[in-house]
Amino acid sequence: MSFSLGVTLATAASLFFSGVAAGTLNRRDDVRAVFTKSHWSSATTISFPGSDSFDAKTERWNAFDPPTYAVAVSPGSQSDLVKVVKLATAHSIPFLATGGRHGYTTTLGALDNGLAIDLSNFNSVKVNKRAATLTIGGAVRFRDIYDPVFEAGFEIQMGTCSCPGMVGVTLGGGVGPWGGVHGLLIDALLSLRVVTASGRVVHVSAKSNPDLFWAFRGAGANFGIVVSATYRLQKQVNRGQILVADMLFPAEKNVSYFNLLEAYNRKVPKGISISSFVLYNTTIGQAQIAASWAYIGPEHEGRKAFAPVFALKPISTNIQTFPWNKVITSGSGGIDAYICQPGLNHNIYEVNARKISSATYKSAFSKISAFYKNNPTARGSDILISIYANQAALAVPDSATAYAYRDTVAYNDIQFSWSGSNSTLEAITTALGRQLRSEFAATSGYSDLAVYLNSAHGDETLKQKYGTRKLPRLAALKKTWDPDRVFRYNNALPTRYP
Known part of the structure; x- marks a missing residue:
C-alpha cells in the first residue's frame, strides 16, 4: 500500500470521528507504524488535503457547490472496498463513491468534510x-x-x-x-x-x-x-458508420430553425439525433445556433433525413461520416474536448419534454442573448437542446425499470459556466436558470416539471426526479x-x- 500524507483507513476513520484533523498527522514514523499493522492490498492508497494525490483523486468536472472531503481512499481490491464501507458506516463517517466524478447535482454539496471513496482502480x-x-x-x-x-x-x-x-x-x-x-x-x-x-x-x-x-x-x-x-x-448498424452534419445558424435564423424542431413533435425518425447549442460567438459578438444532426444508418438515408435542415441554408455546413467509436469525440466540431474540461463552475437546470415548443425556444434564445451581453465572464454558458428518437426505449415496458420518463423526446439543458468565485454571477444564473426551467416545463407536455435524474439541479421534488408511480x-x-x-x-x- 502506498501513501501521500497518508495513514491507514482505520486510523483515519477514528481520528476523523473524534474530531482530530487527519492533516495533523505529520510524524512519518507514526504514519508508517500504523500503516504496517494494517492489512490492505498494495494497490490501496489514502490521501489527505494538501497532496497532489488527494487532488487527483477528488478533482471534479463541476466546481459549483461541490462536496468536500477530509480524506480520500482509493481501494485497490474489492475486499478493501468492503472494508472501507464497513469502517465508514461503523464510525458514522459520511461518504461518496465516485467513478468519473462528473455528476453535478447540488445535493452532492451537502457532504462536508467526508470520505471520498475513489474507484479509479476499478477500471477494467x-x-x-x-x-x-x-x-x-x-x-x-x-x-x-x-x-x-x-x-x-x-x-x-x-x-x-x-x-x-x-x-x-x-x-x-x-x-x-x-x-x-x-x-x-x-x-x-x-x-x-x-x-x-x-x-x-x-x-x-x-x-x-x-x-x-x-x-x-x-x-x-x-x-x-x-x-x-x-x-x-x-x-x-451500417458497419458502425454514422453520418454527422455540423451546422451554424446566425441569430436571425433562430425562428425558422426552432420552427423546424417543433415539426418533430409528430415523430422523430428512429435513426436521427439532433443536438442544438445556443451559444455565444466571440467573433461576431452575439448568440448563434450550433447544430449537430447525426444519423445512424446508410448515408443516403441520412442525407434525405437532413433535407429539411439543409433547406434552411446554414451559414456553415460540415458533413462527415464518423466511425461509431469516434463520433462523440470528433463530431459536433470537437466540442467534447471543451465540454469535458474539469474544474469550471456549472450551474445547470434541465427539463424533459415530450412536446417541442418553438415559442419557448425563441423566448429562451432572446433571454440568453441578453445574459451574454450583460455577463461577459459567463459567455461560455449555453442552452443545449437534445432531441432523440425513442422508439426502442418505448418498446421496453415502463414498469420494467425505475426510470420514469421513457416518452421524453427533448432534453433541454440550461448550462451556465464560468471560472472562479463570483457570488453575483451565481445569483444571476440561479434566477435566470429557474425562470427558464419554469418556462420550459410549462410547455413540455408533462403536467409538472420532469427531469432526467443525471441532469437534475438538485432542488427539484422527488416526484419531478423519480415520477409519482415509482416512488x-x-x-x-x-x-x-x-x-x-x-x-x-x-x-x-x-x-x-x-
Whole structure:
C-alpha cells in the first residue's frame, strides 16, 4: 500500500470521528507504524488535503457547490472496498463513491468534510465477443470503451460526452442519441456486482435480487457501490458508420430553425439525433445556433433525413461520416474536448419534454442573448437542446425499470459556466436558470416539471426526479437495502413515501 500524507483507513476513520484533523498527522514514523499493522492490498492508497494525490483523486468536472472531503481512499481490491464501507458506516463517517466524478447535482454539496471513496482502480474493460457482452469496472468512462467495443464489431448505447463514468450514467437511466434504435443504456444492462450499505457484495440481475435490479436501473446511486457492470452489446448498424452534419445558424435564423424542431413533435425518425447549442460567438459578438444532426444508418438515408435542415441554408455546413467509436469525440466540431474540461463552475437546470415548443425556444434564445451581453465572464454558458428518437426505449415496458420518463423526446439543458468565485454571477444564473426551467416545463407536455435524474439541479421534488408511480416501491426498497440512508447525497430517496 502506498501513501501521500497518508495513514491507514482505520486510523483515519477514528481520528476523523473524534474530531482530530487527519492533516495533523505529520510524524512519518507514526504514519508508517500504523500503516504496517494494517492489512490492505498494495494497490490501496489514502490521501489527505494538501497532496497532489488527494487532488487527483477528488478533482471534479463541476466546481459549483461541490462536496468536500477530509480524506480520500482509493481501494485497490474489492475486499478493501468492503472494508472501507464497513469502517465508514461503523464510525458514522459520511461518504461518496465516485467513478468519473462528473455528476453535478447540488445535493452532492451537502457532504462536508467526508470520505471520498475513489474507484479509479476499478477500471477494467472486457469484451466477450462470443457472448456479445461488455463488462466494465465501476470507474470506467465512456471514452475507455469506444475502441474495444468498436474493434470487436459491436456498439452500445452511449451518452453525449466521452468523460462521464459509464456506470454513473447508467444508474440514472442512460439516455443518449440512439434511443430510437437501441433504447436506453439501462436496457442493455445485464448484471451488476454491488457493495451494499451493510458491506455485503451481492450479484444483481433479473434473476438475482431482481427488485434491486429494477431499482438500480434509474435510481441506482441510492442503493450501493457498483464494482462492475455487464452489458449486452449490439451489432453495428451500417458497419458502425454514422453520418454527422455540423451546422451554424446566425441569430436571425433562430425562428425558422426552432420552427423546424417543433415539426418533430409528430415523430422523430428512429435513426436521427439532433443536438442544438445556443451559444455565444466571440467573433461576431452575439448568440448563434450550433447544430449537430447525426444519423445512424446508410448515408443516403441520412442525407434525405437532413433535407429539411439543409433547406434552411446554414451559414456553415460540415458533413462527415464518423466511425461509431469516434463520433462523440470528433463530431459536433470537437466540442467534447471543451465540454469535458474539469474544474469550471456549472450551474445547470434541465427539463424533459415530450412536446417541442418553438415559442419557448425563441423566448429562451432572446433571454440568453441578453445574459451574454450583460455577463461577459459567463459567455461560455449555453442552452443545449437534445432531441432523440425513442422508439426502442418505448418498446421496453415502463414498469420494467425505475426510470420514469421513457416518452421524453427533448432534453433541454440550461448550462451556465464560468471560472472562479463570483457570488453575483451565481445569483444571476440561479434566477435566470429557474425562470427558464419554469418556462420550459410549462410547455413540455408533462403536467409538472420532469427531469432526467443525471441532469437534475438538485432542488427539484422527488416526484419531478423519480415520477409519482415509482416512488412507493423505491422507498420500500431503500428501507430494505439502506435503512440508515448511507447513500444519501445523490438525489436521495426516502425510506417511506408518501
